[in-house]
Amino acid sequence: MAHILIIDDDPVIRLLLRRTLEKLGHTISLAADGIEGLTLIQGANPAPDLVICDWMMPHMDGLEVCRRLKADPELAAIFFILLTAKDKIADRIEGLDAGADDFLTKPIDMGEMMARIRAALRIRDLTRDLQLQKQLLESQLAEAAAYVQSLLPPPMTEPIQINAQFIPSMQLGGDCFDYYWLDPDYLVVYLLDASGHGIGAALLSISVLNMLRSQSLPDVNFYQPANVLEALNENFQMDKHGDRYFTIWYGVYNRVRRQLTYASAGHPPAILISEHANHELEVQRLKSSGMPIGMFPEAKFENSYQLVAPNSSLYIMSDGAYEIMQADETIWGLDKLVEVLKLSKTCKKRDLNSILNSIQSVNLLQNLEDDLSLIQINLD
Numbered sequence: 001m002a003h004i005l006i007i008d009d010d011p012v013i014r015l016l017l018r019r020t021l022e023k024l025g026h027t028i029s030l031a032a033d034g035i036e037g038l039t040l041i042q043g044a045n046p047a048p049d050l051v052i053c054d055w056m057m058p059h060m061d062g063l064e065v066c067r068r069l070k071a072d073p074e075l076a077a078i079f080f081i082l083l084t085a086k087d088k089i090a091d092r093i094e095g096l097d098a099g100a101d102d103f104l105t106k107p108i109d110m111g112e113m114m115a116r117i118r119a120a121l122r123i124r125d126l127t128r129d130l131q132l133q134k135q136l137l138e139s140q141l142a143e144a145a146a147y148v149q150s151l152l153p154p155p156m157t158e159p160i161q162i163n164a165q166f167i168p169s170m171q172l173g174g175d176c177f178d179y180y181w182l183d184p185d186y187l188v189v190y191l192l193d194a195s196g197h198g199i200g201a202a203l204l205s206i207s208v209l210n211m212l213r214s215q216s217l218p219d220v221n222f223y224q225p226a227n228v229l230e231a232l233n234e235n236f237q238m239d240k241h242g243d244r245y246f247t248i249w250y251g252v253y254n255r256v257r258r259q260l261t262y263a264s265a266g267h268p269p270a271i272l273i274s275e276h277a278n279h280e281l282e283v284q285r286l287k288s289s290g291m292p293i294g295m296f297p298e299a300k301f302e303n304s305y306q307l308v309a310p311n312s313s314l315y316i317m318s319d320g321a322y323e324i325m326q327a328d329e330t331i332w333g334l335d336k337l338v339e340v341l342k343l344s345k346t347c348k349k350r351d352l353n354s355i356l357n358s359i360q361s362v363n364l365l366q367n368l369e370d371d372l373s374l375i376q377i378n379l380d
Contacts, residue, residue, distance in 0.1 A: 002049040002121055003027045007037035007065065008083065009057045013108075017052065020110060021117075034060030038068060047075055049124050050117065052104065055084040055095070063098045070099030077127055079120040083108070141199075145172050148202055151209060153178055160187060160255065161378040163352040166371070167360075173371035174201025174246070175318050176209050182222060185256050191373055192248040193267065193318040195292075204244050208232065225250040225263035229290065229301040233265070238294035245294035249316055251286075253308070253379070260306045260314070265299075266292035268319050271338055273345050274312040281342055282309070314377040315341055320370030324363050332362050352376045 004026050006017050011032075018028045029048065031037035034057055041047055051069070055062040062082050070076045082100040084091065092103060101123075102116055145168070156162040162179055174194030182188050192208055194201040215222055217231040228250055238245045249270055251262035262270065269287030276282065288304045308314075322337040340358045352374065359372070 001025045001027070002117075002124070003029070003044075003046070004050045004052065004117070005029045005031065005037060005040060005044075005048040007031045007034060007051065007053040007057070007062070009033055009054060013054070013083075017108075017113075020113075024114070033057050034062065034065040037065055041069065041075060041078070042072075047078055050079045050081065050120050052081045052083055055082055055086065063095065066095070066098045066100050077131075079124060081116060081120065141172050144199065144202065148172065148176070148206065151206065152176070153180065160253075161380075162189075162375065164373070164375040165352055165356055166373045167356070167368060168197075168371050169320065169368040170197045172198055172202045174198075174205055175320070175371040175373040176205035177316070177373055177375055178209055178213060179375070179377075180213070182252070185254055186223060187253045187255060188222065188251070189253070189316065189375065189377065190248055190250040191267070191316045191318060191375060192246050192293075193320075193371070193373070194246040195244050197371070200242055200244060204236070204241055204246060208236065208246065208248075211235070223252055223261075224303060225252060225261055226301040226303045229263050229265050229293065230299075233293050233297070233299050233301075236294045237297060241294065245292045247292045251314075251316075253377075255379075258308045258310075258379070260286070260308055261303050262286055262288065262306070263290060263301050263303050264288045265290040265301060266295075268317060268322075268334065271315040271317075271341055272306065272308065272312060273315070273341055274309040275345060276309070276311075281345060283338060283342065286314075308379050310380065312379045313341075313345060314375075314379055316375040316377075318371055318373040320368060320372040321359060321374050323370060324359070325365070325369065326362060327364055336362075 004021055006014055006028060008014050009032055014030050018030060021028050029040055031040050053062040053065055066080050069078060069080060079101050081102045081104055082095045083104045085106040087105055104113055152166060164177060166175055174197055177191040179189040192205060194204040211217055220231045221227045247265055247267035249264045249267040251260055253260045264287055269285040272284040272286055274282045286306055288302055290301045291299045322332055322334045324332040326332055340355060344355050
């Protein structure tokens with residue numbers, strides 16, 4: 001049975017439909033015009049399952065009622081039957097474009113009306129089932145997202161200051177990162193970006209994180225980034241992992257000698273910004289050749305080395321931090337991000353949130369198109 005709202009300015013039709021449908025066990029509400037009908041819908045808790053609405057009415061016609069109903073995300077799923085004496089194809093097209101789900105033609109054939117109501121209620125039941133499944137899936141994704149977030153490292157304050165942020169484009173993303181001390185002098189930091197989004201990408205990222213954090217890759221020197229990437233490439237070939245690959249930037253910093261050893265597998269360069277004694281900024285893009293992990297079994301990787309000057313900051317990011325579509329349909333780009341990072345260094349604003357606010361102000365969409373991860377390391 002269902003709660004049905006009848007909107008019609010003809011009291012005879014309202015009475016006829018009410019008596020017919022109440023005999024079938026339905027709960028009936030009545031409205032004499034579109035304004036009254038919308039008021040009833042918006043005030044009802046729960047909302048009606050089905051609306052039968054006349055097209056031609058004073059104050060507000062049925063098309064406008066339908067448009068306003070379908071424009072409200074919380075009410076759009078209500079099945080809307082437009083009652084009309086119009087029978088031209090152009091009229092039906094206009095009604096469908098306004099959001100009507102079905103039509104009843106005057107004079108009303110009661111057998112046809114009951115058949116259309118039965119069909120509408122079947123669709124209602126299917127819609128409810130889909131909504132329940134969607135809610136269940138969203139709940140499971142929320143739990144998975146919370147688990148992924150719990151695996152990411154907290155900020156570090158001593159002896160080196162590190163802050164990081166991860167903003168998934170969906171509820172669950174494919175970025176992941178970590179940083180920890182291999183020993184009191186050597187800090188390891190990496191950021192990886194798995195292809196795609198959702199559960200598959202997240203599972204791949206978590207697998208890599210767990211393997212690196214536990215140092216369970218056999219015969220690997222974790223002080224040597226190239227050695228680590230070669231082992232990852234051997235263990236994560238995409239034909240064995242759902243055709244997914246990932247990019248990664250992996251670095252090891254010796255805080256005593258102030259030397260950074262790093263290697264990259266198809267990942268954006270890290271950005272090292274140093275402020276010299278004359279307050280001049282030096283920007284270096286730390287990149288190295290290397291194919292994404294999982295694409296080619298024979299891929300080779302090489303270590304690169306960088307001495308780090310005092311008063312330097314290192315930024316490691318995923319490409320979602322700068323591959324952002326602007327209003328003119330051009331990509332914001334890495335050069336623009338570097339300017340934001342330089343400004344942050346110049347203004348002495350070491351708050352990562354201020355940098356993220358600048359990045360997100362460029363994005364005009366409700367959500368990011370890609371996952372955004374950014375690590376800020378102050379190597380003072």
